[in-house]
Amino acid sequence: MNLKLATEIGKCLSNTIRLEILEWLKEPEKNFPPHETLKHFNDGVCVSYIHEKSGLSQSTISFYLTNMEKCGLLISTRHGKWSYLKRNEKIINEYTQFLTK
Amino acid sequence: MNLKLATEIGKCLSNTIRLEILEWLKEPEKNFPPHETLKHFNDGVCVSYIHEKSGLSQSTISFYLTNMEKCGLLISTRHGKWSYLKRNEKIINEYTQFLTK
DNA sequence: CAAATATATCGAAAAATTTCGATATGAAAA
DNA sequence: TTTTCATATCGAAATTTTTCGATATATTTG
Numbered sequence: 001m002n003l004k005l006a007t008e009i010g011k012c013l014s015n016t017i018r019l020e021i022l023e024w025l026k027e028p029e030k031n032f033p034p035h036e037t038l039k040h041f042n043d044g045v046c047v048s049y050i051h052e053k054s055g056l057s058q059s060t061i062s063f064y065l066t067n068m069e070k071c072g073l074l075i076s077t078r079h080g081k082w083s084y085l086k087r088n089e090k091i092i093n094e095y096t097q098f099l100t101k
Numbered sequence: 102m103n104l105k106l107a108t109e110i111g112k113c114l115s116n117t118i119r120l121e122i123l124e125w126l127k128e129p130e131k132n133f134p135p136h137e138t139l140k141h142f143n144d145g146v147c148v149s150y151i152h153e154k155s156g157l158s159q160s161t162i163s164f165y166l167t168n169m170e171k172c173g174l175l176i177s178t179r180h181g182k183w184s185y186l187k188r189n190e191k192i193i194n195e196y197t198q199f200l201t202k
Numbered sequence: 203c204a205a206a207t208a209t210a211t212c213g214a215a216a217a218a219t220t221t222c223g224a225t226a227t228g229a230a231a232a
Numbered sequence: 233t234t235t236t237c238a239t240a241t242c243g244a245a246a247t248t249t250t251t252c253g254a255t256a257t258a259t260t261t262g
Contacts, residue, residue: 003117003124010114013200015220019107026202047239060221062240081229081238089202096197099114101127101190116250148209161251163210182208182259 001098008071009095017054018064022073024053025087043077044086102199109172110196118155119165123174125154126188144178145187 012018024031028041032049035041051061065085068074072091077084113119125132129142133150136142152162166186169175173192178185 003120006120007115007117010111010116010120011219013111014108014115015111016104016108019104019111022200023104048237051239056220057222058239059223059241062238063221066240078229078239083239092200096200099123099193099197112249149207152209157250158252159209160211160253164251167210179209179259184209 001094005071006095006098009073009091012064012068012071012073015064017056018068021050021054021064021068022087024050025074025085028086037082038079038084041086043079043084044075046082046084048082050085102195106172107196107199110174110192113165113169113172113174116165118157119169122151122155122165122169123188123193125151126175126186129187138183139180139185142187144180144185145176147183147185149183151186 013022025044028045032041032045032053035046047062047065050065051058054061056064065074065076065083069076069085072088074085075088077086114123126145129146133142133146133154136147148163148166151166152159155162157165166175166177166184170177170186173189175186176189178187
């Protein structure tokens with residue numbers, strides 16, 4: 001973890017909806033309906049579910065998620081026409097290690 | 102820790118200089134000259150040292166530090182005409198707990 | 203008490219972020 | 233292979249943040 005990356009992560013964490021997305025993704029089963037095609041949450045949750053739950057426009061959510069992936073907070077996996085997002089616990093841990101003593 | 106406070110903390114952490122200030126304050130003795138009046142770093146570092154090291158204007162640094170104190174990241178203590186700032190490890194820990202699973 | 207020093211606040215210009223609708227791209231379904 | 237569905241990208245307006253110089257406040261010092 002370096003200062004530049006930590007700053008980009010901080011930017012992603014400076015917005016209520018983006019923070020909520022990270023919270024929701026702690027427990028996908030609890031916060032989202034089950035996937036119709038994929039029968040599991042192994043790769044997280046698809047963009048459309050996050051979009052619906054957020055109340056923001058599709059383009060805004062796509063923009064958010066792309067940025068969160070770019071700085072490593074999320075991991076994106078394509079399955080057919082769907083993109084699934086899950087938390088990147090490794091980076092999140094590295095970030096919190098960086099913040100604490 | 103709640104979503105609103107976490108968002109405010111995230112805003113403070115979304116800027117390279119503010120992040121650096123938090124890093125510097127991990128080891129005041131290492132990153133700042135000794136205080137002339139106060140002979141210790143028990144209450145952290147005075148605003149003018151942080152100002153000098155930052156390269157930004159006095160008003161900007163004051164504004165930064167005030168915000169960082171408002172959201173709990175820093176603890177401010179007055180000694181005469183000096184304000185000393187130190188990290189609030191308790192809030193920082195609560196924040197990192199909030200981020201991680 | 204006047205001057206000097208440290209910090210805080212104010213108002214405003216510049217820069218960055220937010221957010222959307224429109225549109226493009228990519229993949230599956232008809 | 234055209235249509236449909238999911239997601240990504242673009243351009244632009246609105247909002248927020250950044251940052252400064254000027255000025256105010258608070259405290260010490262002469």
